[in-house]
Amino acid sequence: MLDLAFIRSHPDVVKEAARLKYNDIDIDYLLEVDRKVTSLQREVEEARAQQNQISKQIAKVGKDKELREKLIAEGKQLAEQIKSMEPMLIALLEERQQLLYLVPNIPDPSAPIGKDENDNVPVKYWGKIPTFDFEPRDLYTIMQNLDMVDIERGVKVAGARSYILKNDAARLELALMNFAFDRVARKGYTPLIVPAMAREFCFIGNGQFPKGRDQVYAIENDDTFLVGTAEVSITGMFKDEILKVDDLPLRFVAFCPCFRREAGTYGKDTRGVFRIHQFNKVEQYIICRADHEESVLWHEALLANSEELVQALELPYRVVNVCTGDMGDGKVGMYDLECWLPSENRYRETHSCSYFHDWQARRANIRYRDEDGKVRFVHTLNNTAIASPRIMLPLLETHQQADGSVKIPAALRPYLGGQEYFRPHEIGAKV
RNA sequence: GGAGGGAUGGCAGAGUGGUCUAUUGCGGCUGUCUUGAAAACAGCUGGGUUAACAGCCCCAGGGGUUCGAAUCCCUUUCCCUCCGCCA
Numbered sequence: 001m002l003d004l005a006f007i008r009s010h011p012d013v014v015k016e017a018a019r020l021k022y023n024d025i026d027i028d029y030l031l032e033v034d035r036k037v038t039s040l041q042r043e044v045e046e047a048r049a050q051q052n053q054i055s056k057q058i059a060k061v062g063k064d065k066e067l068r069e070k071l072i073a074e075g076k077q078l079a080e081q082i083k084s085m086e087p088m089l090i091a092l093l094e095e096r097q098q099l100l101y102l103v104p105n106i107p108d109p110s111a112p113i114g115k116d117e118n119d120n121v122p123v124k125y126w127g128k129i130p131t132f133d134f135e136p137r138d139l140y141t142i143m144q145n146l147d148m149v150d151i152e153r154g155v156k157v158a159g160a161r162s163y164i165l166k167n168d169a170a171r172l173e174l175a176l177m178n179f180a181f182d183r184v185a186r187k188g189y190t191p192l193i194v195p196a197m198a199r200e201f202c203f204i205g206n207g208q209f210p211k212g213r214d215q216v217y218a219i220e221n222d223d224t225f226l227v228g229t230a231e232v233s234i235t236g237m238f239k240d241e242i243l244k245v246d247d248l249p250l251r252f253v254a255f256c257p258c259f260r261r262e263a264g265t266y267g268k269d270t271r272g273v274f275r276i277h278q279f280n281k282v283e284q285y286i287i288c289r290a291d292h293e294e295s296v297l298w299h300e301a302l303l304a305n306s307e308e309l310v311q312a313l314e315l316p317y318r319v320v321n322v323c324t325g326d327m328g329d330g331k332v333g334m335y336d337l338e339c340w341l342p343s344e345n346r347y348r349e350t351h352s353c354s355y356f357h358d359w360q361a362r363r364a365n366i367r368y369r370d371e372d373g374k375v376r377f378v379h380t381l382n383n384t385a386i387a388s389p390r391i392m393l394p395l396l397e398t399h400q401q402a403d404g405s406v407k408i409p410a411a412l413r414p415y416l417g418g419q420e421y422f423r424p425h426e427i428g429a430k431v
Numbered sequence: 432g433g434a435g436g437g438a439u440g441g442c443a444g445a446g447u448g449g450u451c452u453a454u455u456g457c458g459g460c461u462g463u464c465u466u467g468a469a470a471a472c473a474g475c476u477g478g479g480u481u482a483a484c485a486g487c488c489c490c491a492g493g494g495g496u497u498c499g500a501a502u503c504c505c506u507u508u509c510c511c512u513c514c515g516c517c518a
Contacts, residue, residue, distance in 0.1 A: 041480085042481090044487085045481095046486085046487090049486055049487065052452085052486095054499085055452095055499040056450090056499090058499070059450060060450065079497085079499090223508085242441090
């Protein structure tokens, strides 16, 4: 959410941002609604001020019955007048609020201008693209050979885009979570395990609602929804709080199961476990002072953290600067980290690193008192640390061996009891 | 799931229909005093709205009664105690 005062004074800047983000919000209409709100609000407030005056007089009047009756009649009339204006005012306020939720943030001038992921600009490449002296298998085949996954029974239990990780894949997922959790926590990020279900305000706060409502599972009979990322829960944690500037920045590394409906993706990435409804993720999240330079600094730091993780997993990757049309309404800037996927002979997204300035903070009303005692909205940022099974695609494909086994990167071995290779049923059994 | 009790400003805690539309204490800030600090004393000390304010709004959220609601009524949420169930 942007500052309404900013939209009023810079409508053209906001319109341009909406254009760059392919967002069809009608700013002129918003401003028209806003004008109606302020004029009606003034009328109501003036009537209320009068009413308050009369109430005070009534309290003081004492014995004079005649005067008392007269004042009560006046008060009654004002009460009715206010009552008649209020429904319209409430409706207008609500309409303005809903429109405000749809106004995108202003992208940073450094963000590439473009429509979709094809316009994202690679800014960094790391690692050597692997070559194989055998015919490399794709993830699904590797997992089948190692008896790591049961798609059919997953679908039987939970429907399309569901899966069951078994044997070494199940162990690998936990190891990956632990690996990322440990490594980021050691940098001073506070480890959290946050709720996977959250109330509506959390989703409005992080920007998932109202626009992305169709991507979220609602829990019947309860006012909660399943989160698609820990970011939702963490934003909700600090709703309506005023933080101390000395406590900033708050840095978190959070584990949480994630749920996504993936509505409208039928036929996309249907094979295997690339695009699924439920997965596990360790997320990085930062709340810092309202300062652009500081936001940018942390944005780079978050990216560097993820790069270190991926480097430790010995996975070639590239970083792309995400273009305006692909980055989402709330974001000022966004990097995607994409790992090389041998089976597709291209890079695919495994991490997403964003900064928001105060766009989320305004929605969730998260503020801090700065050194001068002034209350300001915080800045928020987040980035994936590791998401699985998505990361298994590059991991298992890149490190596969001619004999069908998979070599485990050294950095991950401590989390797998020192194991060096995944081989069929070395641990676990056929089901 | 059942029964009961609660929710007030950073914290504690008064206030059960209007006479200052939030008493007071703690904490915090400033000043006096002091070489400095402590103590003592004095003053200040929530958020929002608005171009701004002496205006208006906020006593968990929403609705109602009333000329007037922190206060009365309904409702939702959350917390606490007890019972039941339970990993």
